[in-house]
Structure formats: structure tokens, C-alpha cells
Amino acid sequence: MIRAVFPGAFDPVHLGHIDIARRAAAIFDELVVAVYERPSKNVLFAVQERVAMMEQAIADIPNAWVGRYYCLTVDYAKALDAQVIVRGLRVFSDFEFEFRMALTNRRLTPEVEMVSFMTREEHTFLSSTTVKEVAELNGDISSMVMPHVQEALLARFARAGGLAED
Amino acid sequence: MIRAVFPGAFDPVHLGHIDIARRAAAIFDELVVAVYERPSKNVLFAVQERVAMMEQAIADIPNAWVGRYYCLTVDYAKALDAQVIVRGLRVFSDFEFEFRMALTNRRLTPEVEMVSFMTREEHTFLSSTTVKEVAELNGDISSMVMPHVQEALLARFARAGGLAED
Amino acid sequence: MIRAVFPGAFDPVHLGHIDIARRAAAIFDELVVAVYERPSKNVLFAVQERVAMMEQAIADIPNAWVGRYYCLTVDYAKALDAQVIVRGLRVFSDFEFEFRMALTNRRLTPEVEMVSFMTREEHTFLSSTTVKEVAELNGDISSMVMPHVQEALLARFARAGGLAED
């Protein structure tokens, strides 16, 4: 049995993430979507929120579940007896970052394999940062995220707007 | 059961290829190393030679075997009921080529998934073209290919040298 | 009045080319789609065929017409009193090639401006080379080219197949 881990900050989860999760779950026996608790850059959503949004997003994938962690990704994978780490590749800057991560992981933990999925063409432009920037300026994000994530973003930025109007 | 296809020209197989094959065979149930018969650029070795060198190279991987094909890679994968195409990524120009291939394949045959493995750091510089160029100029290729491939290259270029002396 | 030239080999024209032509014709007063007669790599279609396929492809764009040329693109633009050369950008290797061409053109003819349009996401993978490779191996190209181009490709490769059966 092959268990795979799909790690990320998921701040918030967008349609590109869900597509990778679905495709990975189709070729591995079990998929753990692993939410990293404390990314180095500021997050918009707390880890509990990011986990909850992801759980709703992948609820219909039977062999997938959501975990959270705060350690090296390879150590989390080893703790779960996972043999594979799954990553999505969109663009060149992703590639370089992923390449470094893959080489670092391999040196730290050669027994965990890292495989990459190329994103779909309609998601190449999509990143959590883009989603947040467009939502903050009242742009339409309905083609980028699921409805429950769109609501969470609107609520978050409306609150910010409300405070700003005081 | 997940069957994966690892396609290429393999003219000739080098240590980077074998590393990818070994890692892919570790996470998928069955691996078919698929030798493409007629690449667009000129090949040094005939398809029978490329298949034979590959069969010797992966003889110790129990769940892997060598095939050959002349059609779209996705059509070969479908004909074998393979769900996955495996590719190695070394460098940026690979990335772009692979990205295009992945998007084209997805449009042609969405049911076949394509996953990429990042090459090991000691193989990032390695390509069949480099191997041939170094061998042709009598450079030492013992850290790049298996001994039986080294012999085949020496024989090929020795013969070329012999002809040139006539 | 701004006249723009959109140059290329167009061997054959695909949907990505037509999209760029349509978008350029929307913002410039007149668009000349300029078929380069003798590209350095081998072409599948003769220049008359490439021109005819393009004329059919852009017949419904009222302010666009098809020309052919065999000289520096900037000299062709100058001869037509065109102020602008239009190019499409898909991927990084395009970018570098286009950058070099833009700098070379500017040094040769600073009075002709070169502007780039980013390709649509559904065409990022599309190139004339990909179209020909897929068509040669009997893949489905109906989402890549217009029907009259598809027919021309099928006819070309069927004939090749027919000859091969002799």
C-alpha cells in the first residue's frame, strides 16, 4: 500500500489544489493533505480555518483525509509511514523551489519519494496569493475557489472593510 | 493495481534513467520502460540495441519490463491499461518541454496521469547527448553509464574512427 | 492610422495564432498577417499552402489581410509603412527568443515597435510542431486547429502513409 502526503499552507485552498489532490488520490492508495501550521509568510486564515476549509473541499474523495503538522515535511511523512510526497508544478519559479525542496528532502530522508503533478492549463495562473489579492479588491473569484472558500474570503475582507470605515 | 509507463528514446540509457526507473518501480505496482522507436532526431543506436541495453540495465528490478512503441505515448499507455506516465525532470528546459507534453497528453487522453520525478543532484548534468559527445571525444564516461553501455559506445565510436582512417 | 504586422512561418496556422491575430486586429487599425517564405527549419507546407490556409482562417476579420515576404521582418514592416510588429508569447523559451528578436530589430530599425500578446491559457501548450507531431501519429487535433487545416494535415500524412505502404 502506498500512502502519499500532499503538503502546503493552503491559505486558502483553491481549485488547483483540489485538482492535484483528486489526481493524486486516483493513483495512490491513500492521500493525506497536510496543512503546514506556521508558514514563514503571514497567513490570512488560522490553521484551524485552513484545515476546515480543506476538509470540506475534499470531503468527496474517499481515500483522502486532512492532517496538520509543524516539522520537516519528510519527518511528517516518515511519522505517517508515507512513501511519497506529492507536489503540484505550475510555473518556472515553482519548479526551482520544488527542485531545491526535492534535493533537500532527498538528502535528509532518501526513503521518501517526491513526485510532481503538472497543473491543468486553466489553473496555471492560480495561486493563493492571487486569490487573496483579487478578493481584497472585490474581484470575482468564483472560478478560482469553491463557494465555501469564497464566502470565507468575502467575510474576512468585509470585516476588514468594516473596520476601515470606522 | 497501478501500471506506469516510463517512455524515452534511451539512446543510450544512462544512470539518470535507471535511477528514475528504480524509484518509479518502488511506488507503482508495475513499470513498463517504453523505448520510442523513431525519435525525430537521429539516433546512434537502433531500436533493438536500445531495447537490449535497457533490458540488461533494469534486469534486477522485478516489477519492471521493457516495451517498444511507435505511436502517441498516451495511446501506448492506454493500450497497456496503464494509468500513469512517468517522466524525469533535470533542468528548466526539461520542465518546459515536459509541461507542454503534459498539457498535450491531458487534452488528448485525460484518463492517463503524468507524474514527474526530480533527478538526483549527481545526475542533473547527465543526458544521452552529453554521454555521446564525451564518448566520441574519448572522455571518461564510467560515472555516467553502466559498463555494458560504455562498451557499446566505445565499440560504436571505435568503428567510426576506424572508418575515418581509411 | 496604425498598421501592424504579425509575422510567422504558420506551418500550419493553429488556434493560438488566430487568437493573437483577432486580438491584435481589435486594437490596431489594420493587421497584416505576414507569412515568412523560407524558414530555416524544414516546412511541411509550401508557402502558397500556408498563405491559403491563413487566408481562410482570418477571412472574417475585416481589417486583416495576408502577406508573404522573404527579407528581414523589420524591412517588410518598413516597406508597408507599418509601425508595429505583433508577436505572441506562450512560454519562457518564447520569451528569450522574442527578447533577442526585439533587441535585434530595435537596433536595425528603431522606428518599428514590437509588442507582445500573452497567449490564452488554453493555448499555452500549442505550437505548430506539436500539431504536426500529434497529427503524424493519428492523434486528435480538432481542438488545436480549424477544420480546413485539420483536413490538410490528414491529407498530407495520409499520402505519406500511402507512400510508405508501397
Next chain:
Amino acid sequence: MIRAVFPGAFDPVHLGHIDIARRAAAIFDELVVAVYERPSKNVLFAVQERVAMMEQAIADIPNAWVGRYYCLTVDYAKALDAQVIVRGLRVFSDFEFEFRMALTNRRLTPEVEMVSFMTREEHTFLSSTTVKEVAELNGDISSMVMPHVQEALLARFARAGGLAED
């Protein structure tokens, strides 16, 4: 009539920006240089200062004027009935950023076109960040910005230096 918007933070405007503005104004009927009010990274100059420096910089381009905005760039363009957004491309990392922005904009507002101008070779190294870094360390920026911008930078960093000596 084609109206084009050239958006940016312009913190501060440098010679590369002015070159793009001049070239865009030569092929479109009207050019609005649009200063984005609140970029995500810290700015050295307030929006009023950035607008004033730009107005002085393009004062001699008859069909160009300076605007300021705080919304999605495509929404600003639509509000102005502009059909085109103009961008400059210097290097690969620009390309990727611009590509993402173009695809995002197209999804949000397909009726606004985005076109890119390749920077001149003597400006490929030039960015507002470089200008500020060199100025902060007392390097000579006279070949990078116009004299009034150079004065503004010297004044700003002199004041900073003065404060630091307290």
C-alpha cells in the same frame, strides 16, 4: 480611438518606465500612466510624490496623462473605457509575473487587452528597487533616473542619514 493604461507603483519612476510610456504613447491614441496607490511592499515615496514625479517625467508627451487608482487594474481600465493595458518586460521573472497577471486579468475582464513592450537593452538591469539600493549607498544614479527624481532620492536618503546620526 484606443486608450491605453500603463499601471505601476513607480516608486520612483526611472528611465525604463519613461521609455515604455513614450513608445506606448506613439502607437495608441491616449495613454494613462496609472499610479497604484498602495502596493503590498513598502514604498519610499507617498502616492502624491509618485504622481508628481511622474507628471514631471512625462510632461512632454502630449497624449499622456497621469492617474492614480486603488482597485483591480482591469477595473480601473474599464472605468476609463480603456481597451488596453500596457506592460514592460525586462527579464524572466518579469515574464512569469506578467504572464500570471495577464491570465488573471483575462479571466476577470476579457474585454481589456494586455500588451507587453520589451525593454531597451540599456534598461534591462533597471528597476525601482535597484535605483533605491544604489541611491541609499551613495552610488551614482544619474544614468538611471531623471534629475528631479535623483534630487528627490538624495533628499530622502540624506534626511534618513541625518536622522541616523542623532
Next chain:
Amino acid sequence: MIRAVFPGAFDPVHLGHIDIARRAAAIFDELVVAVYERPSKNVLFAVQERVAMMEQAIADIPNAWVGRYYCLTVDYAKALDAQVIVRGLRVFSDFEFEFRMALTNRRLTPEVEMVSFMTREEHTFLSSTTVKEVAELNGDISSMVMPHVQEALLARFARAGGLAED
């Protein structure tokens, strides 16, 4: 006599830096490893610590010594009568950054030459940022830095951990 400067933040020095220093010292008469005092991003180690770690790291290179500076690198090189600035190249994003720096330096100070060394394959993944991230999460960094640097990192993050447990 050719004196070369090898500048950086060195926060902290890793094996990739030492390799470049050793190789540069082999072909130039004298090498000054120059620690930049105040990089724009936050540093983990104070400049005195970074200098001390570097001095220990290159103690066995007879024609190399460590300096510190806070001005333009080219001005520091000129003040030392150095003719060459040495840089290491690992990956594409390095390349772009270095290219910009080289062009900026050349414009500022054409009499100082900048040369680049390609990093060894086993160090392509290595950066000070990676070292710090892995160390912070208790990963094994013994193949990335010298023992005295490893101790300094462990001490730093142990103290941070201790504080965090209060």
C-alpha cells in the same frame, strides 16, 4: 597581482560558500571574503558572528582573509584596489539576480570585473535560507555546514526553543 572580493551576507556560511572561496583563491593571488553588514532581509547572526564563523571556515586558505563592509560592493572593491568580484551561481533565479548586479556594477564601476563560478552539483540545493529552515525544524544539517556553524545554529535555535517553552 589580482585581488578578488567574494561578497555576501553569509548568514551563516555554508559548504557551498567555502567551495567557491577555495576555488577562487586557487586562481587569484589574493581573496577577500567580504561580509555585508546590513542585508535588507533580517539576519539570524550579527555581523561579528558572521565574520567570526567565516574566519574559522577559511582559516586554512593561506591567501584569503575576511573583511566587512557597508557600502556598494564595487566601492568596497575599489577601496581595496581589487580588480575582481567573485560570485557563485547555483540556479536560475541566482542567474537573474547576478546578471542585474553585474550590469549595475559595470555601469557604476566599469574597472571592476565580476566573474561567476558554477556551484558544485552537490551544493546546487544549498542556501543559507535552506540551512536555517532545516535547522529550525531540527533537521540534520551536518552535510550542509561545517561543525562550528552547526553548533552556532543549534545554540541559536535551542535558545529560541527554550524561550518558546516559557
Next chain:
Amino acid sequence: MIRAVFPGAFDPVHLGHIDIARRAAAIFDELVVAVYERPSKNVLFAVQERVAMMEQAIADIPNAWVGRYYCLTVDYAKALDAQVIVRGLRVFSDFEFEFRMALTNRRLTPEVEMVSFMTREEHTFLSSTTVKEVAELNGDISSMVMPHVQEALLARFARAGGLAED
């Protein structure tokens, strides 16, 4: 004493090559510009012509001379007791090619160092291929090559034109 080798096909030498040669000769004791006899792609000029054009181009650099070779570049460098191979970097695709070459050379001959010089901004677009393409179409190459190379190109393409008129 440090002897450096600057290898290339030089078909033909252009101003970017000469700039690199001049800069390398300024920091190394002796520079050998090494003309590779049989590049894999077709050359326009025979090796004797390429050597002669280069000798004229660098005649005024006192510590440089021209050699020719047909073996691995590192083997040629070793045969000359050269410690350094010099390369020019213009653009990203150069970078990747050079990176592979550097890693291959290092594996073959670790005692020979390879250093890279970033090209000047006014030469980033310049390549022998561009020069030949522009010259073939009667474009002005006077800002790209020295007068004696321009004459050689005109003579070569005039002869081709003359034949074509028969």
C-alpha cells in the same frame, strides 16, 4: 601564472566575443582563444577562416593568442597547462548549457576551473547565429562585428546570391 582558455566555434567572431576576451585577458596572465574545429551544427566558415578572423580581432591584446583543437575542451586545457576555462553568459538558455558543461567538465577534470563573465548589456542579443541571419537578409551588421568580419560575411552571402542568380 594563470593561463586561461576561451573556447568556442566563433563562426564568426562578434563584438561580444571580443569583449569577453579583452576582459578575461585583463585578469589572467595569458589567454588562449581556442577555436573548436568541428562543431556539431554546420558552420559557415572553415576552421582556417575562423582562426584567421579571430587572430585579426584580438591582434591588439598582447597576452592573448589563438589556438584550435578537436578534443574535449578540458583535455585541451590540460594539454596547455591552463588552469581556467573562460565562458560568456548572455541569457538563460546560455546559463543552462554552461551549467551542464561546467558540471560535466568538473567531473571529467576537476583540476581545471571554469569561470563565467556576464556579457555587456549592449551585447545580450548578440550571437553568431543572429549575425549570420541578419547578414544573409542584407541587414546592417556594422554594430555587431568588426569590419573585416563584416566583409567576410558579405563576400560569403554575395557569392551565394550570385550562384542563386544563375
